Amino acid sequence: MKAQFTRRHALAALAVSTGSFLTACKKPEEAGKGGDGGKAASGDVIKVGEFASLTGKEATFGQSSHKGTLLAIEELNAAGGVLGKKLELITEDTQSKQGESASVVRKLVSRDKCIAILGEVASGRSLEAAPICQNAKVPMISPSSTNPKVTEVGDFVFRVCFIDPFQGTVMALFAKNTLRAKNVAVLTDAAAPYSVGLATFFKEKFVADGGKIAVEQKFSSGDKDFKAQLTAIKASNPEAIFAPCYYTEAGLIAQQARQLGINLPIFGGDGWEAPELVTIGGKAMDGTFYSTHYSPEDKAEMVQTFVKKFKARWNGEVPDAMAALGYDSALVLADAIKRAGGTDGQKLRDALAATKDFVGVTGKTTLDAKRNATKPAVIIEVKDGKFVYKETVNP
Ligand code: PHE
16 A cells, blocks of 8 residues: 655646646656756746655655645646646655654755645654744644644744644543543653643643543653553553554554553544554554544535545545645645735735634634644544544534
């Protein structure tokens, strides 16, 4: 299921659909390397940068997000583009690696002269790139990074999803009210800002509501053996385990927990969302839960239309939360470009900041004074290897 991504999708798709001369502007050997010396294609396209983990440990995050983003860009172009210009999406792979986000976003900003940057999914990688966009006064929109610090980097940094104080609260209430747990162990990825933040917000709410943290154990992204931490967790006698990490580790954690005879509910946040969760975790994922941003089972017409279009474009694949948020991030940007009447960085920033009640597939996006959105969360249960929609929690 490894897809091959090149950097010029949108442009290629555009050329196919319109017979435009635009592809002729790029030498074929430049595709995939993306070098065009920073020359805008004679001002008749609007260049939008995207950075995403298309490969590596969190590859499904970047691939999903990219597919949603590209679908939106293609639809906008098919409808005539924005302000009479086509959008060109220039995508760079962060390889799920530390350090890559900064270097690829620097290229998108300085070399490609993108007017805005979409990305990343993981908060740690958005945090790496945000100062570059802020300093260059190029608006950045993260589709799905939920750590509050991302938009705190500065007034050119936005997101179209909820933030982790909300997600932590949702899962604390879920533990208390649905799991009926009073004593929860927490297992945190100390190397991921997302994990550290979500663990903190969960603990605050859970303890404030009278719950107890049995024990907190830590690991580091990329670890494969969680037996020591799980043994300590078992000894602390919790009623459930909260593991706010990404799917690779979550699958291994559940598997090793079951091997150690820990048959408690294990639950996490949006970082669990990937088909690989059950590929890695297998049967061990039964009795696990996580919160996320959207469910393709949502009956809303806009969601069902999106699911249909996405499946048609991407080989029958059902769009997940990253795909939906990627899609919305591109639409929110296009809407702001229209309202700004152009792509000047400051004007575009101001238009983005004024985004209000913009209807997308993940609900209405209104950007608050801190450039964050407020949206409902969805809770998913993993049952027999399937992701089953359980409930929607409104802010
Ligand atoms: N919210 C996660 C983060 O901030 C990323 C994520 C979003 C993962 C949506 C899955 C789904 O790092």
